[in-house]
Amino acid sequence: xxxxALTPALSEPWPDARRQHxxxxxxxxxxxxxxxxxxxxxxxxxxxxxxxxxxGFEAAASASNPWLGTANTVVLLxxxxxxxxxxxxLRAGWRGFARRCLIATTALGLVFLVVKGFEYHGxxxxxxxxxxxxxxxxxxxxxxxxxxxxxxxxxxxHLTIGIGLVLRLLWLDRRRQLEPHWMAAxxxxxxxxxxxxxxxxxxPLLYLVGRGG
Amino acid sequence: MNEPNHPAEPSYLxxxxxxxxxxxxxxxxxxxxxxxxxxxxxxxxxGAAATVIRIELFTPKGDFVSADAYNRLFTLHGTVMVWFFLxxxxxxxxxxxxxxxxxxxxxxxxxxxxxxxWYIYLGGGLLTVAALLAGGVDTGWTFYTPFSTIYSNxxxxxxxxxxxxxxxxxxxxxxxxxxxxxxxxxxxxHWMRLPLFVWAMYATSLVMVLATPVLAMSLLLVIAERAFxxxxxxxxxxxxxxxxQHLFWFYSHPAVYIMVLPAMGVVxxxxxxEARRRVFGYQAMVYAMMVIAxxxxxxxxxxxxxxxxxxxxxxxxxxxxxxxxVPSAIKVFNWTGTLYRxxxxxxxxxxxxxxxxxxxxxxxxxxxxxxxxxxxxHVTDTYFVIAHFHYIMVGGTxxxxxGGLHFWWPKITGRLYSETFARFAAVTMFFGFNFTFFPQFxxxxxGMPRRYHAYPPExxxxxxxxxxxxxxxxxxxxxxxxxxGWSLVWGARASGNPHDATGLEWRTASPPxxxxxxxxxxxxxxxxxxxxxxxxxxxPEASPARVQGR
Numbered sequence: 001x002x003x004x005a006l007t008p009a010l011s012e013p014w015p016d017a018r019r020q021h022x023x024x025x026x027x028x029x030x031x032x033x034x035x036x037x038x039x040x041x042x043x044x045x046x047x048x049x050x051x052x053x054x055x056g057f058e059a060a061a062s063a064s065n066p067w068l069g070t071a072n073t074v075v076l077l078x079x080x081x082x083x084x085x086x087x088x089x090l091r092a093g094w095r096g097f098a099r100r101c102l103i104a105t106t107a108l109g110l111v112f113l114v115v116k117g118f119e120y121h122g123x124x125x126x127x128x129x130x131x132x133x134x135x136x137x138x139x140x141x142x143x144x145x146x147x148x149x150x151x152x153x154x155x156x157x158h159l160t161i162g163i164g165l166v167l168r169l170l171w172l173d174r175r176r177q178l179e180p181h182w183m184a185a186x187x188x189x190x191x192x193x194x195x196x197x198x199x200x201x202x203x204p205l206l207y208l209v210g211r212g213g
Numbered sequence: 214m215n216e217p218n219h220p221a222e223p224s225y226l227x228x229x230x231x232x233x234x235x236x237x238x239x240x241x242x243x244x245x246x247x248x249x250x251x252x253x254x255x256x257x258x259x260g261a262a263a264t265v266i267r268i269e270l271f272t273p274k275g276d277f278v279s280a281d282a283y284n285r286l287f288t289l290h291g292t293v294m295v296w297f298f299l300x301x302x303x304x305x306x307x308x309x310x311x312x313x314x315x316x317x318x319x320x321x322x323x324x325x326x327x328x329x330x331w332y333i334y335l336g337g338g339l340l341t342v343a344a345l346l347a348g349g350v351d352t353g354w355t356f357y358t359p360f361s362t363i364y365s366n367x368x369x370x371x372x373x374x375x376x377x378x379x380x381x382x383x384x385x386x387x388x389x390x391x392x393x394x395x396x397x398x399x400x401x402x403h404w405m406r407l408p409l410f411v412w413a414m415y416a417t418s419l420v421m422v423l424a425t426p427v428l429a430m431s432l433l434l435v436i437a438e439r440a441f442x443x444x445x446x447x448x449x450x451x452x453x454x455x456x457x458q459h460l461f462w463f464y465s466h467p468a469v470y471i472m473v474l475p476a477m478g479v480v481x482x483x484x485x486x487e488a489r490r491r492v493f494g495y496q497a498m499v500y501a502m503m504v505i506a507x508x509x510x511x512x513x514x515x516x517x518x519x520x521x522x523x524x525x526x527x528x529x530x531x532x533x534x535x536x537x538x539v540p541s542a543i544k545v546f547n548w549t550g551t552l553y554r555x556x557x558x559x560x561x562x563x564x565x566x567x568x569x570x571x572x573x574x575x576x577x578x579x580x581x582x583x584x585x586x587x588x589x590x591h592v593t594d595t596y597f598v599i600a601h602f603h604y605i606m607v608g609g610t611x612x613x614x615x616g617g618l619h620f621w622w623p624k625i626t627g628r629l630y631s632e633t634f635a636r637f638a639a640v641t642m643f644f645g646f647n648f649t650f651f652p653q654f655x656x657x658x659x660g661m662p663r664r665y666h667a668y669p670p671e672x673x674x675x676x677x678x679x680x681x682x683x684x685x686x687x688x689x690x691x692x693x694x695x696x697x698g699w700s701l702v703w704g705a706r707a708s709g710n711p712h713d714a715t716g717l718e719w720r721t722a723s724p725p726x727x728x729x730x731x732x733x734x735x736x737x738x739x740x741x742x743x744x745x746x747x748x749x750x751x752x753p754e755a756s757p758a759r760v761q762g763r
Contacts, residue, residue: 012239013319013397023322023396030388034426041430041460045445053451130450131442140451146443150434 009180021183028187032194035158039198042154046147046205053140058210060141063128064148068119069207072112073199079108080196083166087189090182098185099173102166105192109163116156123148148206155202158195165191217709217720218734224627224724239324240727245310245625247331251338252306255297260690262290267649267683270676275667283666284351285367291354296376297338299606300468303475304386304421305334307617308414310625312390314718314725315408317399317734322392330385337379344371353664355465358446358457362438370439373432380425380432383471387421390414399717401736405499408716408740409492412499413478416506420467420474423510428464431457455520462513470509472606473573474502476613477544480566483620484548485741486714487563488555492741494547501540501547508537518589527586534584541577545570560712561635565616568643572608576601579654594664597657600650608646615642615693622697623707627724630700634692642689648682715742 014020050057086101127135129149130142165188172178178185225242228234235243265286269277278286309327313320321327344350347368352361361369394407394415407415435457437443444450446457485492492498514522514530548570557563579601582588592598616639623629652675661672668676710719717734718725 012324013313013322019396023392026395027323027388027392030391030422031384034384034388034422037423038426038430041427041434044460045434045456048453048456049451052453056451130444142444142450143452146437146445146452149441149443150437150445154433 008183009177024183024187025190028190032190035194035198039151039154042147042151043201043205046151049140049143049147050209053143056136056138056140057144059138060136060144061206061210063126063135064207065119065122066207066211068115068122069203072115072119073203075108075112075115076196076199079105079112080193082108083189083192086169087182087185090178090185093179095173095179098178099170102170102173106163106166106170109159109166112159113156113163116152144209151202152206155195155198158198162188162192162195218730218732219709219722221731222726222728224722225727226627226724228727237328239320239328241309241313241321241324241327242625242725242727244327244331245306245308248301248305248309248334251331251334252298252302255293255338256302256690259290259293259298260687262286262293263683264687266290267680269666270668271680273668273670273673273676278666280666281351284353284664285349287664288350288353288372289345292341292350292372292376294606295354295468295472296379297334297341299472299610300383301334301379301386302472302610302614303479303617304390304414304417304471305330305382307410307479307614307621308386308390308417308475311621311718312393312411312414313397314721314729315411315716316394316397316402317717317730317736318393318397319729321389322396323389326385327389330382330389333382333385334379337375337377337382340371340375340378344368344375347371355461356432356435356457357461358435358438358454359448361435362446370436373436373439377429377432377436380429383421383425387418387425390418391422394418399733399736402717403736405496406736406739408478409481409495409498409502410475410478412502413474413481416502417471417474420471420506420509424464424467424471427460428468431460431464434460455517455522458517458520459513462516463510466513466516467506467509469602469605470505472610474505476569476573476610477502479613479617479620480548480569482714482716483562483566483616484551484570485743486620486712487558487560487566488552489558489743490551490555490741491739491743492547493550493553494543495740497543498547501543504540505537508533508540512537515584515589518586519593531584531586535581538577538581538584545574545577559636561630561632561639562616562620564636564639565612565619565642568639568646569609569612569616572604572612572643572646576604576608579604592657594662595657596653596661596663599663600653600657603650603653608650612642612646615639618693618697620712621718622700623711624718624723624725626701626704627707627722628700628704629707629711630704631696634696638689638692638696641685641692645682645685645687645689649679649686650682652676652678652682715740 008017008020010017010020014023082101082104086098086105089095089098089101123129127133128145130145134142134145136142169178169181169185169188172181172184225240228240229238235247238244238247265278266283269275269283271277275283309321349367350365350369350372351367352365352369356369356373361373394411398407434445438445438447444452446452446454448454481492481498512530512534514526515534518527518531579597583592583598583601619630619635656672656675656679659672659675661668707723709722711723712719717730717736720734721730
């Protein structure tokens with residue numbers, strides 16, 4: 001896709017916007033590759049536990065809350081839509097619309113975290129925290145909830161960073177600096193989508209396992 | 214083709230002298246210096262731990278430090294040397310300084326990210342020092358579960374957090390270097406004209422960005438188990454302690470290549486220049502590095518032959534470990550081929566490089582012993598393994614790091630060091646190294662296990678030899694502090710190209726100005742044009758390089 005006619009904020013050592021744009025996207029994609037490998041370690045843990053201690057694992061998985069999980073999936077997918085619209089709107093020069101989309105993205109990200117907070121509360125009340133008083137005793141049951149807590153917290157940290165990056169864009173907008181920083185908006189959007197894609201993979205792993213009958 | 218390209222602006226060292234100008238710099242050359250300070254500190258911290266270890270092992274009885282203190286000492290030594298010295302040493306100092314210069318760029322692709330990576334390194338380092346002050350860690354640098362998660366009473370959390378943090382500085386450097394090589398090569402600098410050091414940085418960066426996140430996750434899981442009570446690796450509840458070893462070695466074997474690929478790049482530059490020869494088989498050298506980077510990801514299981522993993526897995530890992538030796542051997546043959554009929558100058562950098570060649574070869578060949586399952590079972594966790602990987606990492610990487618430090622010292626500082634002292638240090642290091650570590654091969658073969666502070670008396674002779682050699686080695690490491698420090702103040706000024714070397718970094722002034730070049734240089738020739746194509750030492754008088762040599 002060609003770079004828009006907007007005058008971008010250039011940084012050293014780039015001579016022109018096209019090169020800088022290519023390099024920034026390229027660098028970000030390499031970073032996203034590291035993220036995939038980062039989560040890969042956790043997924044390996046999940047698949048090993050699900051293959052080796054399958055009975056207890058799947059029984060414990062059926063205690064997760066699919067309603068809140070599904071609601072959060074809808075929220076996050078919608079936030080990716082508003083994020084994508086914000087980035088495209090900015091390139092088209094619709095600054096006001098871009099701002100409203102960024103605000104919506106921030107709000108949806110926060111809604112996700114709030115829903116997650118209620119879900120965590122329910123999990124704690126249901127004795128689903130590994131440790132003393134854990135609800136299940138079957139071999140492998142606790143492994144599912146280890147994965148659940150580890151991966152959702154890591155994901156929530158990523159989302160929080162994403163919200164911070166979107167807030168930075170809004171701050172740039174307040175200073176009327178957003179349009180020259182359209183590259184930053186694009187990079188933020190790509191990162192946001194990654195956090196979303198990770199959730200799309202997590203959704204079946206966390207909420208659909210052990211419910212197939 | 215090698216005309217000077219000196220700008221009028223002042224050198225990068227003169228561009229601001231306040232502490233603030235250094236701590237907020239985005240100049241890749243200044244960041245390299247910042248890293249060098251941190252790396253030197255950690256090198257001597259890890260070295261101090263090694264000194265105490267060797268003093269303890271002088272006698273069979275555990276009489277100098279307690280068993281518990283000894284555990285903390287070798288953990289400190291391993292942790293600091295691997296993550297705070299060997300992994301970042303060459304990429305963040307020589308790499309940061311030279312990569313943009315060698316490809317004719319003004320800076321790396323993301324200068325601010327580069328500075329951030331140094332602060333992350335500093336943060337990780339502080340956490341690790343805090344772990345040391347909190348009493349140290351006794352798990353060994355490998356953090357094996359369940360000891361690290363359940364049983365150890367030491368500061369595992371702080372140390373694991375420190376290494377987790379420092380990993381992100383590796384990732385940032387890797388992302389930066391890959392993007393720089395792809396996007397900032399000057400006109401005419403095709404991929405197959407890149408100096409081999411640049412290729413080495415590129416291959417290293419690929420391994421860094423693909424392996425380091427897995428280490429980050431495995432340490433995070435250890436932290437989650439230790440701090441938050443999630444029994445992830447606890448077999449009593451269905452977890453698998455071996456999973457940690459798989460995740461850990463999935464990083465830590467490629468990390469060996471993170472440490473040694475940059476060394477290969479440094480040595481290629483030195484040997485080509487000091488033998489006045491084109492690198493023999495340039496393309497094979499490039500492909501060999503890339504193949505090492507890829508296959509290096511598929512051999513981690515050879516650290517786990519006695520872990521109870523499937524014997525079929527062990528067979529495959531054994532086979533692949535033999536395969537990864539092939540490109541390494543190609544490189545050794547090609548360095549030797551480059552020397553053939555060269556006009557060799559036995560300068561200090563060349564002595565370090567030749568030392569690398571011998572020690573790396575010995576380390577590599579003993580690596581083949583360890584790739585063979587029957588021998589590995591016999592010598593697992595003995596001093597044979599210790600000697601093997603010290604030949605690669607100390608004999609190989611540290612020799613090359615010192616070689617590169619000397620080779621580019623005039624470029625970095627603008628000063629010439631004392632060649633006599635430097636040669637003496639290089640030779641001392643080679644002999645001191647062999648005195649220290651060769652006896653350990655024999656110790657290991659005779660059955661002395663690693664990580665014990667006391668041992669049966671029949672091993673004493675070899676241990677005394679090793680500890681005595683370590684004294685020589687320590688002197689060889691301390692000497693450069695003296696004469697290199699001396700050169701900073703009293704050394705003669707270096708010209709732009711004191712070695713009469715090819716390569717863009719030698720076309721600019723020494724030390725280079727902040728913007729590196731007056732005008733973006735253009736490349737019209739292949740790397741290492743020390744003589745015309747087909748012009749060999751059969752006609753040395755035809756080679757202009759020879760005439761202009763020192």
